[in-house]
Amino acid sequence: MSVRDEFDAWAADGRDRGMEQRHWHTAKHVLSRMPVESGDAVLDLGSGSGYAARALREAGGAGRAVGLDGAPGMVENAREYTDDESVEFVVGDFGALPFADDSFDHCFSMEAFYYAPDPLHTLEELHRVLRPGGTFYCAVNFYEENRYSHEWQERISVPMTRWSAPEYRAKFREAGLYVAGQDNVPDREVEIPPADEFPTEGFETRAEMVERYRELGTLLTVGVVP
Amino acid sequence: MSVRDEFDAWAADGRDRGMEQRHWHTAKHVLSRMPVESGDAVLDLGSGSGYAARALREAGGAGRAVGLDGAPGMVENAREYTDDESVEFVVGDFGALPFADDSFDHCFSMEAFYYAPDPLHTLEELHRVLRPGGTFYCAVNFYEENRYSHEWQERISVPMTRWSAPEYRAKFREAGLYVAGQDNVPDREVEIPPADEFPTEGFETRAEMVERYRELGTLLTVGVVP
Amino acid sequence: MKESLVDILCDPLDKSDLELHVTKREGDEIIEGKFVGTVTGEEYPIEDGIPDLRPPDMRDE
Amino acid sequence: MKESLVDILCDPLDKSDLELHVTKREGDEIIEGKFVGTVTGEEYPIEDGIPDLRPPDMRDE
Ligand SMILES: Nc1ncnc2c1ncn2[C@@H]1O[C@H](CSCC[C@H](N)C(=O)O)[C@@H](O)[C@H]1O
Numbered sequence: 001m002s003v004r005d006e007f008d009a010w011a012a013d014g015r016d017r018g019m020e021q022r023h024w025h026t027a028k029h030v031l032s033r034m035p036v037e038s039g040d041a042v043l044d045l046g047s048g049s050g051y052a053a054r055a056l057r058e059a060g061g062a063g064r065a066v067g068l069d070g071a072p073g074m075v076e077n078a079r080e081y082t083d084d085e086s087v088e089f090v091v092g093d094f095g096a097l098p099f100a101d102d103s104f105d106h107c108f109s110m111e112a113f114y115y116a117p118d119p120l121h122t123l124e125e126l127h128r129v130l131r132p133g134g135t136f137y138c139a140v141n142f143y144e145e146n147r148y149s150h151e152w153q154e155r156i157s158v159p160m161t162r163w164s165a166p167e168y169r170a171k172f173r174e175a176g177l178y179v180a181g182q183d184n185v186p187d188r189e190v191e192i193p194p195a196d197e198f199p200t201e202g203f204e205t206r207a208e209m210v211e212r213y214r215e216l217g218t219l220l221t222v223g224v225v226p
Numbered sequence: 227m228s229v230r231d232e233f234d235a236w237a238a239d240g241r242d243r244g245m246e247q248r249h250w251h252t253a254k255h256v257l258s259r260m261p262v263e264s265g266d267a268v269l270d271l272g273s274g275s276g277y278a279a280r281a282l283r284e285a286g287g288a289g290r291a292v293g294l295d296g297a298p299g300m301v302e303n304a305r306e307y308t309d310d311e312s313v314e315f316v317v318g319d320f321g322a323l324p325f326a327d328d329s330f331d332h333c334f335s336m337e338a339f340y341y342a343p344d345p346l347h348t349l350e351e352l353h354r355v356l357r358p359g360g361t362f363y364c365a366v367n368f369y370e371e372n373r374y375s376h377e378w379q380e381r382i383s384v385p386m387t388r389w390s391a392p393e394y395r396a397k398f399r400e401a402g403l404y405v406a407g408q409d410n411v412p413d414r415e416v417e418i419p420p421a422d423e424f425p426t427e428g429f430e431t432r433a434e435m436v437e438r439y440r441e442l443g444t445l446l447t448v449g450v451v452p
Numbered sequence: 453m454k455e456s457l458v459d460i461l462c463d464p465l466d467k468s469d470l471e472l473h474v475t476k477r478e479g480d481e482i483i484e485g486k487f488v489g490t491v492t493g494e495e496y497p498i499e500d501g502i503p504d505l506r507p508p509d510m511r512d513e
Numbered sequence: 514m515k516e517s518l519v520d521i522l523c524d525p526l527d528k529s530d531l532e533l534h535v536t537k538r539e540g541d542e543i544i545e546g547k548f549v550g551t552v553t554g555e556e557y558p559i560e561d562g563i564p565d566l567r568p569p570d571m572r573d574e
């Protein structure tokens with residue numbers, strides 16, 4: 001199935017808003033670290049419901065925020081949820097970014113990067129569309145160290161790339177980006193039931209759920225264009 | 227009073243260990259974000275008891291960690307607390323770093339940078355001693371937005387520079403560094419008494435203490451050498 | 453989409469410039485129209501205010 | 514301090530190379546000695562294994 005088919009279905013059944021709600025727990029911390037200056041142009045790669053582009057404009061002070069997504073249904077929803085002239089959404093593919101060189105000051109991406117058909121090439125594309133000194137804030141919950149995420153591929157028809165944290169650093173460098181930082185941003189908000197309610201649908205034990213959310217959380221890798 | 231006089235006194239009466247304990251609450255989060263690769267050379271600027279240099283070697287995998295401090299008493303203590311051949315301490319001043327160009331991969335500094343007699347010059351020096359792509363993780367509790375820190379200068383004889391968060395970003399850029407990120411790292415560990423125990427020695431109300439530690443916390447600015 | 457977005461858009465295939473053709477506007481907004489690659493000649497539709505800049509072979513319509 | 518530290522140290526005044534003079538070693542460690550600036554001629558002591566590379570006017574002794 002194509003990106004369009006898979007994610008238009010998500011957009012149609014409300015999973016865009018569901019993701020926004022869950023991802024916000026860690027995304028807000030990631031967004032608040034970005035060195036966005038008033039007037040900057042920022043890109044949200046794989047924008048889904050568009051919350052990050054909106055937040056970067058409203059709270060972050062960006063002059064222009066652009067969300068790119070490969071699923072037209074996602075982009076339609078994002079546009080509908082947005083009431084800000086300086087937030088724009090574009091249908092486009094991670095494999096062939098439709099942006100001129102040095103178009104953006106910073107780029108954010110949450111739970112989307114690993115869908116890129118050729119992630120190293122996408123890093124090279126980001127290198128191209130970001131100005132020197134621009135940052136790429138790449139946040140993922142699907143990665144090698146997060147063993148709780150491994151089974152997700154079974155439920156998603158689009159192939160996913162599962163790098164480890166060191167692989168993210170190595171690939172960023174291979175694409176010519178500096179690695180400015182990397183860490184696990186914990187989700188402190190998802191509610192974790194008392195121990196006697198386990199096993200649940202998702203976890204055998206409470207300790208596992210604690211590990212998944214409070215420790216592994218979201219893997220953030222920050223790249224900088226030389 | 228000189229750096230030596232002020233901080234040798236701190237080293238003599240155990241304030242080096244006291245700071246280590248308090249600063250660790252946020253320093254450990256800052257350290258864990260640094261993109262240190264196995265074998266890297268890292269600098270701890272204003273190393274005090276030396277805990278950060280030790281942590282960067284042990285947990286961070288650095289090949290060599292060097293702590294620099296202007297107070298010989300601090301350096302003596304740090305050396306005494308350290309049992310690792312690859313962690314070294316040097317007496318030196320923030321105003322004239324005794325390191326060759328491109329000597330380090332990364333630099334960490336906690337609660338020390340603002341003592342630099344000319345902080346912009348120190349940023350330029352860091353630019354010089356870090357290799358291209360090297361990062362400067364600059365953590366401070368004394369800064370403009372943290373109004374609870376303003377009075378500290380009254381109790382310390384060495385002049386302190388009180389920049390705001392935007393000023394940190396602007397000065398990093400003025401020194402030729404890229405700004406890769408900035409945020410407030412909360413101290414979630416310091417114990418905050420129940421509301422009816424306020425006013426305390428430090429705070430009028432519980433809300434103030436919550437703001438100071440859980441919200442303002444430590445200001446982290448991350449610079450990258452182009 | 454706003455007309456100003458054109459400044460940063462390019463042809464996804466070869467990163468060359470795009471030419472904008474507008475068939476419907478609402479105030480500042482471009483609602484219907486298309487982009488044409490100045491080098492590739494490829495067409496990229498703008499519908500309901502949304503430009504579709506996927507490589508043409510990814511548009512399954 | 515280890516001898517290998519010399520690789521990254523320089524004269525704080527003009528960043529030129531330093532010459533190492535050792536008067537006491539313990540295994541790999543240099544315990545007593547001094548650095549001399551190859552250009553400035555300034556001396557920087559090593560005492561109890563600790564090199565003092567502050568600019569000389571900041572050493573108040
Ligand atoms: N190759 C590709 N090109 C462009 N977008 C893609 C893509 N593969 C997946 N996507 C988009 O990436 C998104 C992943 S879901 C994450 C959405 C949002 N960032 C959030 O945090 O909630 C989907 O909207 C999907 O349509």
Ligand SMILES: Nc1ncnc2c1ncn2[C@@H]1O[C@H](CSCC[C@H](N)C(=O)O)[C@@H](O)[C@H]1O
Pocket residue numbers: 229233234242245246249253271272273274275294295296297300318319320321335336337338341342343384
């Ligand atoms: N101009 C200067 N040059 C070198 N070191 C300095 C300095 N001004 C202050 N310092 C050192 O900076 C340290 C600040 S206290 C912080 C120590 C340690 N980083 C911690 O987190 O606990 C002191 O050890 C002091 O001696």
